[in-house]
Amino acid sequence: MAQDHSHPHPHQPDLEETPLTHYQAMTEAVGQLLIEKGVISGEELRAVLEQIDSKSPAAGARMVARAWMDDDFKARMLADVNKAAEEMGIDAGTIPIRAVENTEAVHNVIVCTLCSCYPRNLIGLPPDWYKARSYRSRTVREPRVVLTEFGTTIPDAVEVRVHDSTADLRYMVLPARPAGSEGLDEAALADLVTRDCMIGVTLPKTPDL
Amino acid sequence: MLRRHHDMGGLDAGPVDPFGPGAEHDYAPWEKKVDAILRLVSDQKRQIMTVDELRRGIEELGPGVYDELSYYERWIASVTNILIEKGVIEIEELGRRMAEITDAWPAGGVAEAEPKTAGDLS
Amino acid sequence: MTARFEIGARVAVRAAYPPGHVRTPFFVRGKTGVVTEILGPYRNPEALAYGRSGDPALPLYRILFRTAELWDGYEGSSGDTTVVDIYENWLSSAEA
Incomplete structure (x- = not known):
């Protein structure tokens, strides 16, 4: 695969070690509420996330x-x-x-x-x-x-x-x-x-x- | 002549520094989730909001907040505001749920945002 | 939708500075360029941005500018150009 940069990316610590930010909590809450209300489904969310990861x-x-x-x-x-x-x-x-x-x-x-x-x-x-x-x-x-x-x-x-x-x-x-x-x-x-x-x-x- | 803060073509700014520490980062799961939520609520099936509304909402955060928040923080702020405006979610339930999520998180929560990368300063 | 301007037409971008969501960058307002392509009808983003339908759709054009005409003291090459996609409601004829 073509990669055009060789420098290291910033280290990302394990997720649970880091306090949740206001907007991270907001993202999680909005996602949960949309699923509970039936606006989106967990499967749809997962499918879109996989689609995002598949693009390069x-x-x-x-x-x-x-x-x-x-x-x-x-x-x-x-x-x-x-x-x-x-x-x-x-x-x-x-x-x-x-x-x-x-x-x-x-x-x-x-x-x-x-x-x-x-x-x-x-x-x-x-x-x-x-x-x-x-x-x-x-x-x-x-x-x-x-x-x-x-x-x-x-x-x-x-x-x-x-x-x-x-x-x-x-x-x-x-x-x-x-x-x-x-x-x-x-x-x-x-x-x-x-x-x-x-x-x-x-x-x-x-x-x- | 009103020039809005996000409309920055031609303004003075520092070097791009494409190889510096803030030039790139691997997108975090929560950032991708913001992107996924927007794609779903704006898709053909739902049409709850448009990307144009997302952009308008980001611009309306104002110059201070726009520069302070990271890219996907601006997105989720705008998406959430628009979903509240449209009656898809309620402020009360959102606040309660955010508190529950933060309380249940092993490392707790902070009010401040993450350290900024170059893209976050746009 | 009938596009008002043809490929090759000289057009001026409105020198307007309204508040709110605007899709024409500040740096080309009041400038003159040439239509290089008609991209087709697109719903008006300046209405869509406020939850409206955006109909009727507007012709969207690719407008080519000479970069040296956009900036005082442009230090690049005189042949350099800049292309911006602009909706018809921002354009008027600049034919002599």
């Missing part, structure tokens, strides 16, 4: 790799990500997802300045930095500076196109296939595709030659 950048990476291999698939993916996902047995949910393609002339970056809209039904929940004030504020105003903070430099001749996804669609980047990946099969190509390159803040990994 790997699904998006598989689609990108397929698009790199197959121009017809790429055209269908650019037209309708949800439908193209279905072809591959991937459930991308009902909120329309659009892919924007990086080319030699254009580099795309996704942000949501009003909240934190993200194609979560395809690639899972967003990283915290995506929801942070610094990313949401600055990406529209100085995208190239923000990109350098991710270690990404885009040549001046290439247009940086920022997509503020604040309405009814969700956006992902279809990155350009990296040089040197010619001989690779679909699975090996998918390994080059990271979550961050589908947000547009980095480029895909380069193959080990």
